[in-house]
Amino acid sequence: MASADQQDTTRLSELRAKIDAIDESIHRLLMQRAMVIDELIQTKGIARSGAAFRPGREADMMRRLATRHTGHLPITAVEHLWREIISTFTALQAPFSVAVSAKHDVAAAVETARFTCGFSVPMQLLPDADSVVDLVGQSDALMGIVLLNEKSGAWWKQLGRATIVARLPFIAVDGRPANEPALVLSSPLADPVPFEVECYVVNGGGPDFVPGDGFEVLAQDVTDGQYSRLIAGPRGGNPAYTSLGESLDIRAIGGYAAPLRLDR
Numbered sequence: 502m503a504s505a506d507q508q509d510t511t512r513l514s515e516l517r518a519k520i521d522a523i524d525e526s527i528h529r530l531l532m533q534r535a536m537v538i539d540e541l542i543q544t545k546g547i548a549r550s551g552a553a554f555r556p557g558r559e560a561d562m563m564r565r566l567a568t569r570h571t572g573h574l575p576i577t578a579v580e581h582l583w584r585e586i587i588s589t590f591t592a593l594q595a596p597f598s599v600a601v602s603a604k605h606d607v608a609a610a611v612e613t614a615r616f617t618c619g620f621s622v623p624m625q626l627l628p629d630a631d632s633v634v635d636l637v638g639q640s641d642a643l644m645g646i647v648l649l650n651e652k653s654g655a656w657w658k659q660l661g662r663a664t665i666v667a668r669l670p671f672i673a674v675d676g677r678p679a680n681e682p683a684l685v686l687s688s689p690l691a692d693p694v695p696f697e698v699e700c701y702v703v704n705g706g707g708p709d710f711v712p713g714d715g716f717e718v719l720a721q722d723v724t725d726g727q728y729s730r731l732i733a734g735p736r737g738g739n740p741a742y743t744s745l746g747e748s749l750d751i752r753a754i755g756g757y758a759a760p761l762r763l764d765r
C-alpha cells in the first residue's frame with residue numbers, strides 16, 4: 502500500500518499534468534487566434550499603422566468577459582491578461598506605440614500605459630499632457646494616455662485631430678490595481694462606432710457653471726479668470742445649462758464606452 506507521502510506525490514503530479522494541459526491549450530488557442538488575426542488583416546484592409554484599434558469592440562468584449570466571470574480569480578487579473586493579448590494582436594495588425602504623460606506621477610503613468618497596452622507595445626514617457634496631445638495629433642501610429650489628475654493647464658483645448666476614444670480604468674472596482682483615472686487619445690479611427698459617453702470642451706461659464714443632466718466635469722482649469730472644462734455625459738445629452746446672457750464656447754472632442762461598475 503502506498504504511503505501518505507507517495508499518495509501526495511502522485512496527486513501533485515496529476516494536478517501538475519492538468520495545469521500543463523491547460524497551459525498548452527491556452528498557448529495553442531493563442532497561436533490559433535494569431536492565425537485568425539492574419540485573416541482579419543486581409544478583411545479589414547489595414548492600410549496604415551496604428552489603424553487597427555477598435556475601442557467599441559474592446560468594450561463589448563470586456564463586458565462579455567465580466568458577465569461570464571465567476572470564481573475567486575480576480576477579474577482585474579483576467580482583464581490584465583486580456584489587455585496584453587488584445588494589445589499584442591492590435592500591434593500585430595498595425596504597429597503602434599503608446600505615449601503617456603508623466604507629469605502627475607511617473608509610476609502611475611507607466612503602470613497605466615503597461616496595464617492598457619501590455620509590454621509588446623513600445624512606450625514613450627512625455628513631460629506633460631500637451632506634449633501627448635501634440636504628438637498624437639501628428640501620428641496615426643500613436644495612442645496617447647493622459648492622467649486626469651495631472652494639473653498642467655487646459656490640455657483638452659488643444660484636442661483637434663487627436664480626440665478622446667477611451668476612459669481608464671474600464672472596469673471600475675474598488676481597490677483594483679492600475680486604478681488611476683485617465684483618458685486614451687487617438688488620431689481619427691477607422692470605422693468608429695458612436696460612443697456612449699461624449700466629451701466636450703466648455704470654455705467660459707465662470708465658477709458656478711452647471712453641467713447638463715448626467716454630465717460630469719472631468720477636469721477644469723482657470724487661467725486669468727477664464728474657465729475651461731473638460732466634461733463628459735450621455736450621448737445626445739445637453740452638455741450645459743446656460744443662464745440668460747451667458748455665452749459658452751462648447752466643442753465635441755470624442756468620447757468613450759461607459760466604464761463597467763462592479764460591486765465585487
Ligand SMILES: O=C(O)C(=O)C[C@]1(C(=O)O)C=C[C@@H](O)C=C1
Nearest residue numbers: 553554555556558559587590591
Ligand atoms: O475586431 C477587430 O477589429 C480587431 O482588430 C481584433 C481585436 C482583437 O484582437 O480581438 C484587436 C484590436 C481591436 O481593438 C479589437 C479587437
